[in-house]
Amino acid sequence: MSAAEERIVRQSTRNAWLLSLPALIVLIAAASGPLLIVLVYSFLTPGQHGNVVWEFSTGGWVGILWSQDIFTQEWVLADAHLTIFWRSLWLSLLTTVFTFVVGFPTAWFIATRPLKERALWLFLITIPFWTNLLIRTYAINEVLRKEGLMNTVLMGTGITDTPIEVLYTQTAIFIGMTYVYLPLMVLPLFAAIDRFDMRLLEAGYDLYASRMQVLRRVILPIVKPGIIAGSILVFVPSLGAYVTPRVLGGGKQMMIGNFIELQFLQGKNWPLGAALSMLLLVIVMAALLVYVRYANKGSSTHG
Amino acid sequence: MAERAFHVARLPGFATTAIIVFVALYLPIFTLVAYSFNASTSLAVWGGFSLDWYAKAWDNQQVKDATIRSLIIASFAAAISTTVATMAALGTTRRRAFKGQTLIYVAINQPLMVPEIVTAVALMIVFGLIKVWLTSIGMGGLTTGLGYLILAHSAFCIPFAYLPIRARLEGMDLTLETAAADLYASPWQTFRRVTLPLLAPGMIAGAMLAFVISLDDVVITEFVKSGGQDTLPTYMLGQMRRQLTPEINAVSTMLLGLTVVLLTAFFLLTRKKT
Numbered sequence: 001m002s003a004a005e006e007r008i009v010r011q012s013t014r015n016a017w018l019l020s021l022p023a024l025i026v027l028i029a030a031a032s033g034p035l036l037i038v039l040v041y042s043f044l045t046p047g048q049h050g051n052v053v054w055e056f057s058t059g060g061w062v063g064i065l066w067s068q069d070i071f072t073q074e075w076v077l078a079d080a081h082l083t084i085f086w087r088s089l090w091l092s093l094l095t096t097v098f099t100f101v102v103g104f105p106t107a108w109f110i111a112t113r114p115l116k117e118r119a120l121w122l123f124l125i126t127i128p129f130w131t132n133l134l135i136r137t138y139a140i141n142e143v144l145r146k147e148g149l150m151n152t153v154l155m156g157t158g159i160t161d162t163p164i165e166v167l168y169t170q171t172a173i174f175i176g177m178t179y180v181y182l183p184l185m186v187l188p189l190f191a192a193i194d195r196f197d198m199r200l201l202e203a204g205y206d207l208y209a210s211r212m213q214v215l216r217r218v219i220l221p222i223v224k225p226g227i228i229a230g231s232i233l234v235f236v237p238s239l240g241a242y243v244t245p246r247v248l249g250g251g252k253q254m255m256i257g258n259f260i261e262l263q264f265l266q267g268k269n270w271p272l273g274a275a276l277s278m279l280l281l282v283i284v285m286a287a288l289l290v291y292v293r294y295a296n297k298g299s300s301t302h303g
Numbered sequence: 304m305a306e307r308a309f310h311v312a313r314l315p316g317f318a319t320t321a322i323i324v325f326v327a328l329y330l331p332i333f334t335l336v337a338y339s340f341n342a343s344t345s346l347a348v349w350g351g352f353s354l355d356w357y358a359k360a361w362d363n364q365q366v367k368d369a370t371i372r373s374l375i376i377a378s379f380a381a382a383i384s385t386t387v388a389t390m391a392a393l394g395t396t397r398r399r400a401f402k403g404q405t406l407i408y409v410a411i412n413q414p415l416m417v418p419e420i421v422t423a424v425a426l427m428i429v430f431g432l433i434k435v436w437l438t439s440i441g442m443g444g445l446t447t448g449l450g451y452l453i454l455a456h457s458a459f460c461i462p463f464a465y466l467p468i469r470a471r472l473e474g475m476d477l478t479l480e481t482a483a484a485d486l487y488a489s490p491w492q493t494f495r496r497v498t499l500p501l502l503a504p505g506m507i508a509g510a511m512l513a514f515v516i517s518l519d520d521v522v523i524t525e526f527v528k529s530g531g532q533d534t535l536p537t538y539m540l541g542q543m544r545r546q547l548t549p550e551i552n553a554v555s556t557m558l559l560g561l562t563v564v565l566l567t568a569f570f571l572l573t574r575k576k577t
Contacts, residue, residue: 009399009401012398012399012401013401013402013403015394015398016394016395016398016401016404016407017394017403017407018394019390019391019393019394019395020390020391020394020395020407022386022387022390022391023387023388023390023391023410023411023461023465024391024407024410026383026384026387026454026457026458026461027410027411027413027414027458027461028410029454029458030426030454030455030457030458030459031413031414031417031422031458031459032410032413033429034422034425034426034428034429035417035421035422035425037425037428037429037432038421038424038425038428041428051431102320102323102324103324105314105316105317105318105320105321105324106320106321106324106325108312108314108317108321109317109318109320109321109322110321112312112313123570124325124328124329125328126566126570127563127566128328128329128332130515130562130566131332131519131559131562131563131566132518132519132536132555132558132559132562133519133521134519134521134536134539134540135332135335135539135555135558135559136331136332138335138539138543138551138555139331139332139334139335139555140331141543142331142334142335142338142552143330143331143334149330149331149334179327179328179331182324182328198311198312201311201312202311205311211314211315215314236416236418237418239418240418240419240420240421242419242420242522243521243522243540246540247540247543257418257420260420260421260424261420261424264424264427270428273424274424274428277420277421277424277425278421280418280420280421281417281418281421284416284417284418285416288416
């Protein structure tokens with residue numbers, strides 16, 4: 001490279017950074033920067049009325065799993081915390097699996113529509129995705145409530161005599177999360193199926209494969225990157241869900257997100273809340289790293 | 304040929320499942336909208352068509368204030384995030400790979416990756432610290448105001464504004480700008496007269512997306528707002544703890560309507576020309 005070329009490259013890099021600077025400043029001020037403060041707070045001592053005392057302590061991190069008995073000062077495993085973690089993990093996994101089970105046929109259906117119709121079907125999936133999460137959760141709340149649509153239909157058709165009380169249970173949270181996160185599963189699945197060469201199906205059938213064999217041996221392995229992308233896109237927000245468990249779990253069925261809030265509001269244990277936030281962040285980042293690895297792999301094998 | 308390919312791609316039960324999914328996706332929203340026109344106070348019994356709940360929502364000062372606040376925050380957040388995202392898009396596209404490019408991408412997309420509750424808690428702590436500090440140096444007047452919410456919203460709107468702008472830039476024809484430069488246009492003139500008009504649809508699309516995202520935010524607003532700074536979604540969240548009346552349905556329907564209008568416009572703007 002000549003000196004002149006090198007100068008041009010250097011100038012280009014400088015311009016790129018200068019142009020990106022305002023965005024970076026806003027992001028560091030109100031997105032990335034504050035996360036570092038949370039990390040610091042997780043190593044401080046809780047204050048009497050919330051907030052923190054500026055003394056080093058690992059209590060926040062220890063408090064994730066253990067709690068100290070008020071009388072004996074003994075450290076015991078915090079069952080209540082474990083229940084919340086387990087519930088978050090279980091409900092998120094269940095949501096991921098179920099959105100896949102119903103999302104895959106939906107994505108397949110859209111991808112096999114005639115080209116003209118396809119945009120409309122995609123638009124129909126996208127609209128709920130962009131509409132207010134709170135409103136969608138509230139809509140589910142109305143369907144599930146005791147005198148809501150679900151019970152009206154069930155009792156009207158004589159399936160049950162007494163209303164089923166689903167609201168404020170884990171089932172309600174599961175239904176709600178499946179409902180609000182479904183588009184996140186369908187969209188990447190559609191993208192993967194859209195690239196799928198349908199001639200492979202003919203080849204499969206020509207070789208006497210059954211429909212089930214074609215599905216298992218041909219379709220699923222090829223669209224695997226889409227499955228992984230969709231699963232992570234659903235799992236990550238499910239694990240950090242706050243609005244859905246609050247509106248549909250009614251404060252009784254907490255997930256990690258609500259548990260974090262509790263530490264900052266009523267719990268008055270900010271370091272524990274900060275440590276929980278960091279833990280959630282680490283899990284989410286790990287899941288996203290897997291996503292990036294698979295997403296890159298997918299694009300390199302499929303052009 | 305096309306007929307046969309279509310048949311081959313059909314899998315048993317898939318179409319039925321898909322139709323059920325679409326119905327299940329829209330039925331709750333339609334129910335919510337329908338009950339906003341319910342004359343009865345109950346969410347269960349249909350008492351005939353009426354617009355009473357809209358009138359009631361319209362007369363509710365809290366709803367009015369929250370609506371205006373939401374619109375102000377969304378407008379500022381959309382304007383700020385679109386401006387900085389446009390600059391960042393100009394900086395990161397259409398040039399050869401440079402040092403730190405990945406870092407900038409990660410930073411821009413960071414709000415999409417970090418769970419909202421974590422950002423919310425982080426901002427609550429940081430803004431709290433800033434407010435204490437401002438009070439201690441005698442500038443307590445700056446501890447209220449919408450600035451904090453606008454800053455928070457601007458940050459998480461950046462990736463949404465950036466995406467369509469970047470897509471537009473990447474699809475743009477470089478030769479037009481080269482031609483302008485050949486005709487002795489200054490870099491600024493080229494930008495102002497060629498690049499910017501070509502980029503405008505992407506910027507409008509980005510701004511609309513940012514506006515919708517800001518308008519919909521619940522979690523971060525809930526943690527950052529000071530007392531009496533409810534936006535429409537946080538007001539609704541607060542109401543959901545109390546007695547539910549179709550008034551929430553009316554408010555939801557209005558917000559839903561606004562979102563759908565903006566989104567439809569967005570899709571028409573970004574639709575690929577065939």
